[in-house]
Amino acid sequence: MSAPVIDWPDRLYDTFKRAGIRQVGYVPDAGHARLIDRCRADPEIRDVVLTTEEEGVALAAGAWLGGERAALLMQSSGLGNCINMLSLARSCRFPLLMLITMRGEWEEFNPWQEPMGSIVEPVLKLCEAEIFRARKPDEVEGLAERAVQTVFGDERIAALVLSQELIGKKVWTK
Amino acid sequence: MSMARLERRAAMATLLSDRGEDLLVVPGLGSTCWDLAAAGDNDRNFYLWGAMGGAAMIGLGLALAQPAKRVAVITGDGEMLMGLGSLATIGIQKPPNLAVIVFDNGVYGETGMQPSHTQARDLGGVDLLKVAAGCGIEPCLDVQDQAGLDGLAGRLKSLNGTLFARVLIEAVDPPRVLPERDGVVLKRRFRAAIGL
Numbered sequence: 001m002s003a004p005v006i007d008w009p010d011r012l013y014d015t016f017k018r019a020g021i022r023q024v025g026y027v028p029d030a031g032h033a034r035l036i037d038r039c040r041a042d043p044e045i046r047d048v049v050l051t052t053e054e055e056g057v058a059l060a061a062g063a064w065l066g067g068e069r070a071a072l073l074m075q076s077s078g079l080g081n082c083i084n085m086l087s088l089a090r091s092c093r094f095p096l097l098m099l100i101t102m103r104g105e106w107e108e109f110n111p112w113q114e115p116m117g118s119i120v121e122p123v124l125k126l127c128e129a130e131i132f133r134a135r136k137p138d139e140v141e142g143l144a145e146r147a148v149q150t151v152f153g154d155e156r157i158a159a160l161v162l163s164q165e166l167i168g169k170k171v172w173t174k
Numbered sequence: 175m176s177m178a179r180l181e182r183r184a185a186m187a188t189l190l191s192d193r194g195e196d197l198l199v200v201p202g203l204g205s206t207c208w209d210l211a212a213a214g215d216n217d218r219n220f221y222l223w224g225a226m227g228g229a230a231m232i233g234l235g236l237a238l239a240q241p242a243k244r245v246a247v248i249t250g251d252g253e254m255l256m257g258l259g260s261l262a263t264i265g266i267q268k269p270p271n272l273a274v275i276v277f278d279n280g281v282y283g284e285t286g287m288q289p290s291h292t293q294a295r296d297l298g299g300v301d302l303l304k305v306a307a308g309c310g311i312e313p314c315l316d317v318q319d320q321a322g323l324d325g326l327a328g329r330l331k332s333l334n335g336t337l338f339a340r341v342l343i344e345a346v347d348p349p350r351v352l353p354e355r356d357g358v359v360l361k362r363r364f365r366a367a368i369g370l
Contacts, residue, residue: 023238046238048267051259058228058260062200062235065220065361066243067370070235088225088232092357 008134008166009034011141012099016045016071019148021097023048023063025056026073031101031167035073053078054085061094069152071097076104076117079124079159086127089157097151098129098159099144106164120161129157137166179344180323182206182277186213186248188320189275189327197330198236198368202229202249204284206277210248211353217367221353221360227256230274234264237272240368244271244333251278251292254302264336265309273330273337274311276302279345287345306338315339 012035016024024039025048026032040047050056056072063070074082079100089096103110104117124131130150132143143160150158186209190199195218201210203222210219220236222229233247254261254276264274280293291300307314317326317339326339354360 023235046267048234048238048263051262054227055231055257055260055263058225058231058257059235061225061228062232062237063239064235065232065364066198066236066239067365067368068235068239085225085228088222088228088357091224092361094361 006034006137006168008137008140010038012144013038015141015144015148019152020069021071022046022068023059023070024073025050025059025070027051027053027075027078029073029075029078029101030170031075031162032073032099035099053081057082057085057089057096060096061088061092064094069095069097071099073099075101076120077113079120080116083123083127086129086157090128093155095151095155096129096157097147098157099162100159101162101167102164104164107169108164109170124159124161127157129159131159131161133161133163135163135165140166179279179342180317180319182209182279182343182346183212183348185277185323185341185343186210188323189246189248189330190214191327194331196243198240198243198245198364200229200233200236200245200247202226202247202253204250204253205347206248206250206253207353208348208350209277212348212351215353217363219353220364221355223355223357226253227260229253230257230260230264233272233274234260234267234269237269238267241269241271243368244273244330246273246275246330248275248277250283251276251280251302252282252290255291255300258305261306261309261311261338265306265311268311268336270335271333273333273339274306275326275339275341277343278302278340279343281345283345283347287347302340303338311336311338313337317341
């Protein structure tokens, strides 16, 4: 049996295009690699590689001040780097769309991923972010659409949380 | 050797004289925010009361979104030090309409004048000009006197590349001038002022 083709990152790219996303901030992440490649190849999207995820929260705020829509890609560990900067989005009701790939919750080899991975959803709740959790490939696009509506329709923070099962098991031996 | 440093309120006023409708300004939290308010309120200022370390990145997102306008981030050394990585990020992007200006007095004025990493620059402390240059930002201007400040103000009038400037200012704590602090109000009035 051949492995199923993973196409949900392409559906996320399609969602970005429909939503008019013009700036995408990211810290490189294997789970987002395909989506990052699609964004980098698109001349209508400014891809902004970040040194830390909190930069992306500020980038998205600046984009909105200037009339553009942004998205922020990160892995679960990156959410921890954002917490104080999320005050900016909350205090000013900046729209903030976060796409978070999960680590530390399924077939994880690296135990250091578990502490932050295990508190992603509680942290998001405490920060008053709307959570859209995708566990299966066929629900990713629909949930992404709802996250987009929440963010830009209501000027709120929302996170599309992509379960580790979607991304697959990281291969540690080469 | 000690050289008379620039006075921060006068420096801000010089940089913003005849600012024009296409100059958008983001200060850091704390002293530079009060300096900006003291120079005269303007809907095209986006005052920060928090988000320490984020001023330059807000400026980047704004500059990318508004390429026909000029964006000036005017922040302090402490705020810049918290977001040093953003200089690396900006060095990659290099929008032609962004200026990152640091008022460097070597202390955290808002919290009681404790020394910052830039204080002992001549003795091995952090040189923000070298950091910015190392991030690929060009030019990086060393502003130490009124002539340098006037030169920077002139460059701000027509940016044609990402610019970094360090302005050496006195370590004094002038009276606070407090701007609006409701973030939603600040956001909406800023967007309205640029036609959004």
